[in-house]
Amino acid sequence: MAAPSEQASTPTARFGLILALSAAFLFSTKPIIIKWLYEQGMTALPLMWLRLMLAMPVYIVVGYFSWKRLAVKPSLSQMTQAAGIGLLGYYLASYLDLVGLEHVSAQLERLMLYAYPTLVVVLGALFFGQPFKRSFIPALVLTYVGLLVMYGHDLTNASLLTDGSSNAVSEITTGTLLILASALSFALYILFSKKAIGALGSLLFTSVAMASASVATFIHYGVIHGIVMPDMNTERWIGTVIMAIFATVVPSFMVSEAIKRIGPAKTSVSGTIGPVMTTIMAVVFLGEPFGWMTVAGMALVMVGVSRLQK
Template sequence: MADSQRTLQPDSSTHLRLGLTLALAAAFLFSTKPIIIKWLYELGMSPLPLMWLRMLMAMPVYIVVGYFAWQRLPVKPDIRQISAAAGIGLMGYYLASLLDLQGLQYVSAQLERLMLYAYPTMVIVLGALFFGQRLGRQQVSAMVLTYAGLLLVYGQDLSLGDAQDTRLGTLLILASALSFSLYILFSKKAIGQMGSLLFTSIAMGAAGVATCIHYAVLHGVELPPMDNQRWAGTVLLAIFATVVPSFLVSEAIKRIGPARAAVSGTIGPVMTTLMAVVLLGEPFGWMTAAGMVLVLTGVSRLQKQ
């Protein structure tokens, strides 16, 4: 038995390290998203056309990957499982992305990333409310730290910008984080049934179709005004800040579960803040610094559960 345990332990450790590496890589790539979006907004693009072009570029990748993932499955998922994956995708990638893109018009990239990074607290609260998961004192204290930090960063945004716009943007980003939290909770079972590649392809494909319908209703099929910079930024957003990290995070959830995947993104807010200050010229004051420390400390404490 001891020999068996020694044999299994390295495999388990390697499996965990790979899952954490995938989650960290996804967090880094996702951290570039608000920077790219803010840059494209400065170039004159607006949320829905940007989301539409992003999905148009990403969907062929998901179709190809989904086709080969489907072919490799010995047992094909039924229509109920496919519909569930599509519904989860609508919640986690269509709705969450739409709310996030709208909210980024009104708040800084730093506040947006910290607010989205705090979604593990929502995962834990929702898990306690609907899945019977235990909510302990340490988790409560971690959430207090997290939201105290968010209030500080929110206060800085509020002091520097239009108060009404900041409040609206904050509510939109919080709604996006809630939507993505539900995606994290419900995706674990679906990923276990059909694998991370097929699940991600179906989920993102459904989000892409919904985005295309939304855009067509409001704008038809006419392209928004584009130039070389806008095309380059949209390609970066679609491939490196959407397609690649979406597969990475689904594979990470498969390997290490939603809780660990959710709290492995400490690098995300830090990288976003650095890029926002250097590339976008956003201010970085003591309120942002203190708020970031509190948020990162709070979410990191949840990892010890």
């Protein structure tokens, strides 16, 4: 018979896993929506600004009621730390991702972001005192070989479409490096957020982090474009609203609550369904090519990341 503490923790862990998997699915729709909106003529920064403008009122309301419910209010220092962490995970990582998606396929983007647990493991061991097992080494090798295969897949397809133009190589390489930087930023967010979530609670932490990212995005947009609404039509509004609510607000709360319940490591590796769903949607809805290199790259990355759990 299990101990009472184990019985109590099992439903908590199970619900945390469900939240993490659901968030992974919703996040997997984001690159599809973004690429579709790019086809409608939108660009990275205006899209990010509109997405957060639509999402921010939700975070303000949730954050207010979460604050009211706390018996012990967090300190100004704790709130400031949460805001800074939000800049890493929801401003910098999001902006780099959106710009990177202007250059690479949705399939490569999702696989690269899915590989961020490898960065969590490495950075955690180097700077956060987390254990590093020898079994992680083959997992890391598998993951990054898989990413190289997918990178080669994008290069091959781009070269075929542009008759081997050197600009195609530059475009894919630029996008790849931008999304790798996005994954690095999000890995740091995951590592820093565990302590902050414990202090503020998942709902208040997410609200503060997203509000901080929203303010930074508003400033960035204002400096580049001024206080001017992007040119919008019905299709652009529908896509942006869907992305703001179902690919931003809802999964962001799910991720924070999952981290609270099952920890950053298990949360980060639970997104196995993400690349698969993104690949299926990219092929069906965007007409992206699918071949053996896609299968091989995706399989290597997913096996590599899943082995980090062992």
